[in-house]
Amino acid sequence: MASKNLFLLAGDGIGPEAMAEVKKLIAAMNDKLGSSFATDEGLVGGCAYDAHGAAISDADMAKAMAADAVLFGAVGGPKWDAVPYEVRPEAGLLRLRKDMELFANLRPAICYPALAASSSLKQEVVEGLDILIVRELTGGVYFGEPKQIIDLGNGQKRGIDTQVYDTFEIERISGVAFELARTRKNHVTSMEKRNVMKSGVLWNEVVSQTHKARYSDVKLDHMLADAGGMQLVRWPKQFDVIVTDNLFGDMLSDIAAMLTGSIGMLPSASLGAPDPKSKKRKALYEPVHGSAPDIAGKGIANPIAMIASFAMCLRYSFGMVAEADRLEAAIAAVLDDGLRTKDISSPGMTEVGTTEMGDAIIAKF
Amino acid sequence: MASKNLFLLAGDGIGPEAMAEVKKLIAAMNDKLGSSFATDEGLVGGCAYDAHGAAISDADMAKAMAADAVLFGAVGGPKWDAVPYEVRPEAGLLRLRKDMELFANLRPAICYPALAASSSLKQEVVEGLDILIVRELTGGVYFGEPKQIIDLGNGQKRGIDTQVYDTFEIERISGVAFELARTRKNHVTSMEKRNVMKSGVLWNEVVSQTHKARYSDVKLDHMLADAGGMQLVRWPKQFDVIVTDNLFGDMLSDIAAMLTGSIGMLPSASLGAPDPKSKKRKALYEPVHGSAPDIAGKGIANPIAMIASFAMCLRYSFGMVAEADRLEAAIAAVLDDGLRTKDISSPGMTEVGTTEMGDAIIAKF
Ligand SMILES: CC(C)[C@H](C(=O)O)[C@@H](O)C(=O)O
Numbered sequence: 026m027a028s029k030n031l032f033l034l035a036g037d038g039i040g041p042e043a044m045a046e047v048k049k050l051i052a053a054m055n056d057k058l059g060s061s062f063a064t065d066e067g068l069v070g071g072c073a074y075d076a077h078g079a080a081i082s083d084a085d086m087a088k089a090m091a092a093d094a095v096l097f098g099a100v101g102g103p104k105w106d107a108v109p110y111e112v113r114p115e116a117g118l119l120r121l122r123k124d125m126e127l128f129a130n131l132r133p134a135i136c137y138p139a140l141a142a143s144s145s146l147k148q149e150v151v152e153g154l155d156i157l158i159v160r161e162l163t164g165g166v167y168f169g170e171p172k173q174i175i176d177l178g179n180g181q182k183r184g185i186d187t188q189v190y191d192t193f194e195i196e197r198i199s200g201v202a203f204e205l206a207r208t209r210k211n212h213v214t215s216m217e218k219r220n221v222m223k224s225g226v227l228w229n230e231v232v233s234q235t236h237k238a239r240y241s242d243v244k245l246d247h248m249l250a251d252a253g254g255m256q257l258v259r260w261p262k263q264f265d266v267i268v269t270d271n272l273f274g275d276m277l278s279d280i281a282a283m284l285t286g287s288i289g290m291l292p293s294a295s296l297g298a299p300d301p302k303s304k305k306r307k308a309l310y311e312p313v314h315g316s317a318p319d320i321a322g323k324g325i326a327n328p329i330a331m332i333a334s335f336a337m338c339l340r341y342s343f344g345m346v347a348e349a350d351r352l353e354a355a356i357a358a359v360l361d362d363g364l365r366t367k368d369i370s371s372p373g374m375t376e377v378g379t380t381e382m383g384d385a386i387i388a389k390f
Numbered sequence: 391m392a393s394k395n396l397f398l399l400a401g402d403g404i405g406p407e408a409m410a411e412v413k414k415l416i417a418a419m420n421d422k423l424g425s426s427f428a429t430d431e432g433l434v435g436g437c438a439y440d441a442h443g444a445a446i447s448d449a450d451m452a453k454a455m456a457a458d459a460v461l462f463g464a465v466g467g468p469k470w471d472a473v474p475y476e477v478r479p480e481a482g483l484l485r486l487r488k489d490m491e492l493f494a495n496l497r498p499a500i501c502y503p504a505l506a507a508s509s510s511l512k513q514e515v516v517e518g519l520d521i522l523i524v525r526e527l528t529g530g531v532y533f534g535e536p537k538q539i540i541d542l543g544n545g546q547k548r549g550i551d552t553q554v555y556d557t558f559e560i561e562r563i564s565g566v567a568f569e570l571a572r573t574r575k576n577h578v579t580s581m582e583k584r585n586v587m588k589s590g591v592l593w594n595e596v597v598s599q600t601h602k603a604r605y606s607d608v609k610l611d612h613m614l615a616d617a618g619g620m621q622l623v624r625w626p627k628q629f630d631v632i633v634t635d636n637l638f639g640d641m642l643s644d645i646a647a648m649l650t651g652s653i654g655m656l657p658s659a660s661l662g663a664p665d666p667k668s669k670k671r672k673a674l675y676e677p678v679h680g681s682a683p684d685i686a687g688k689g690i691a692n693p694i695a696m697i698a699s700f701a702m703c704l705r706y707s708f709g710m711v712a713e714a715d716r717l718e719a720a721i722a723a724v725l726d727d728g729l730r731t732k733d734i735s736s737p738g739m740t741e742v743g744t745t746e747m748g749d750a751i752i753a754k755f
């Protein structure tokens with residue numbers, strides 16, 4: 026049986042600690058379930074900059090392109106706050122997204138029942154919450170040109186970024202959202218600022234056309250992105266799938282994640298288009314949380330988001346749906362048992378470190 | 391005594407109903423307190439489009455430019471969803487902001503004690519909340535060029551918007567934020583996406599320079615805008631003044647408003663630069679809520695945000711600080727008495743309509 030090639034980019038901060046738990050899990054799956062994962066590892070972010078002056082090397086980029094899936098930890102930290110813009114830690118992640126053409130970023134915001142009380146929102150507002158943000162990831166203001174700072178003289182500079190969306194980009198991301206909605210509650214809400222942005226006007230138009238042409242069985246709503254942010258805070262359960270652009274997706278998915286009280290728990294998948302022949306798609310899986318430099322190296326980081334990202338990998342890259350379901354159930358089970366890392370701990374619970382949490386999930390798997 | 395010239399643009403939806411209460415209040419101040427407000431009225435938004443095919447006429451723009459202050463209701467509604475982009479209702483508001491050079495948008499997010507329980511957030515998270523969002527209002531992606539949709543042929547279009555900020559724009563808005571912080575808790579948090587946007591890099595740099603040169607007595611923090619959105623939801627009381635750009639300000643101020651459970655209550659002020667000689671500044675005052683077409687004409691709209699916007703007008707345009715304080719106290723007092731419009735009603739409270747609410751506030755004033 027051909028092995029499944031995973032390329033691991035643990036990155037900075039708590040990335041390596043979280044990734045270590047996934048490595049144990051992969052080893053256990055190979056040993057006990059006869060899975061055939063092969064892993065290789067590379068550097069991304071600040072550690073890559075320290076090693077060779079770039080946020081990811083060309084050699085590691087080539088490995089990421091060749092892998093069946095990339096598992097990504099987190100990048101950045103105060104150590105690299107002053108490095109030049111072009112080689113800042115985030116540049117590694119952005120290059121991976123762009124060069125691998127990972128245009129579809131799936132960010133589930135799920136409120137684990139065991140954690141509903143730890144949200145800053147009222148329990149009834151978030152309990153049972155299960156929404157999916159589908160964020161466009163290779164376009165918009167993140168990559169549009171011109172993107173520069175111009176010196177105007179007289180002490181004046183001009184900072185410019187360009188938001189650009191083409192029809193085909195909006196079409197393919199909304200297609201992903203509609204397809205996923207069909208496997209869920211069949212409801213898509215598209216968010217933009219068509220009252221201010223021309224890209225928003227086009228976004229709205231293309232989503233509507235795509236809906237009419239191919240997905241008229243799915244319920245579609247449009248909402249202005251600012252109103253959408255408000256509604257996420259007011260009553261998030263009104264949503265099923267939200268589809269939005271790169272920058273609004275960045276803001277809205279972080280807010281949605283925070284609602285759940287489980288920011289240390291939430292995974293994401295970034296997917297490319299399926300190859301017309303092999304149907305394989307490039308993919309990168311990444312926790313929503315960042316590198317959390319303040320707690321790095323202390324053995325207290327929550328590995329659940331990273332492990333849940335691997336569950337998404339099983340589901341989307343390898344069609345191992347049963348295993349993904351079981352892994353997600355194992356996470357819920359250890360939470361039900363009262364195990365908590367420090368970030369999600371509360372009175373009466375059993376506080377554990379990163380490795381104990383990983384071990385407990387593997388044991389339940 | 392020269393009269394104080396107010397130009398009223400009630401707009402669409404619930405705008406006119408809310409404005410009617412402010413008109414009663416102005417009449418009462420002229421009658422009983424000997425104030426000398428003179429008012430004139432114009433059209434903006436959908437009603438202006440219906441009347442003369444533009445979201446605001448040149449004649450009304452001239453009146454707005456000449457007035458001591460503009461009071462603005464709300465614009466838009468489904469009736470005008472299909473009108474051309476250039477004359478959509480919002481275009482009237484955007485032209486007012488741009489032509490009057492109202493670069494500083496002040497959006498307080500205050501949690502009225504009487505309403506703390508009606509937030510979707512836990513009471514302890516929002517009780518006593520008092521933050522001020524200072525949003526840049528005449529720059530960024532709202533007005534940058536190119537802003538267009540290009541037909542690429544083959545069924546492909548390209549939507550483009552341009553985010554542009556110059557040093558002087560960032561300098562003057564951060565100056566406003568620092569000045570206001572000095573009258574509050576002396577703490578400014580600046581938000582941008584410097585890890586992705588060049589305008590964010592410049593924003594960060596100029597805010598830091600302005601701080602160092604002129605406001606080093608104020609505490610300054612920088613936060614990425616996505617993290618800022620999260621932190622607003624997690625623990626909003628960590629903030630005092632937030633300064634951010636036009637688009638992030640749009641999102642973040644709406645989210646901050648929703649936290650308070652008082653979206654129908656929140657005012658805003660949009661200010662220009664003080665005239666070097668007269669020290670007068672152009673100004674527009676506007677509720678944060680929109681036109682709420684679903685409840686328009688029913689007499690149930692909450693007029694408090696509009697009345698509180700007039701309180702900001704007294705404070706910032708006319709230096710009538712005592713009157714502004716008294717008006718804000720009158721609003722708090724009617725809430726303490728249990729009076730509620732439908733949007734903020736809860737069991738045990740006395741539900742009243744728009745005019746009763748206005749009358750009650752005027753009676754307490
Ligand atoms: C690290 C940063 C470049 C990134 C983004 O802005 O996309 C992050 O915030 C995210 O949401 O994945």
Ligand SMILES: CC(C)[C@H](C(=O)O)[C@@H](O)C(=O)O
Nearest residue numbers: 218220221251480483484640
């Ligand atoms: C009506 C619209 C153009 C406006 C904006 O986007 O600025 C509104 O959302 C606001 O926040 O005042």
